[in-house]
Amino acid sequence: MTKSHTHASHPKVVSRLKRAEGHLRSVIAMIEEGRPCLDVAQQLQAVESAIRNAKQELIHDHMDHCLDADDSQDRSELKAISRYL
Known part of the structure; x- marks a missing residue:
């Protein structure tokens, strides 16, 4: 079972992803319409762009609020998550 992990930025990230979802539906329809x-x-x-912005928002928020640069385990996670930027 996964522990709930919510950030103040999550509603903004969800909004960006929903925007991307709408754009993607448009792309599919456009291709089908020729x-x-x-x-x-x-x-x-x-x-x-919408997906990239959502990803960056999520990662930066996580790095700012969840990781402690002095903790070796967090440094390892910081290194791992920064690869997605």
């Missing part, structure tokens, strides 16, 4: 590739690529860029 829309121009330039338009599809632009929407894919929006999806990628």
Whole structure:
């Protein structure tokens, strides 16, 4: 069983991910409708950006509020999580 782990930034992260989800649905519909590739690529860029921003928000918040640089176990986690930036 996993312990609940909530940050103040989580609602903002969820909002960004929902925005990405909406963009992704648009991309799928655009491809199914035969829309121009330039338009599809632009929407894919929006999806990628929204996901990247959500990921960065989550990781930075975790690094700022959950990790202690003086703790060796936390330093190890910091090194591991920073690979996702």
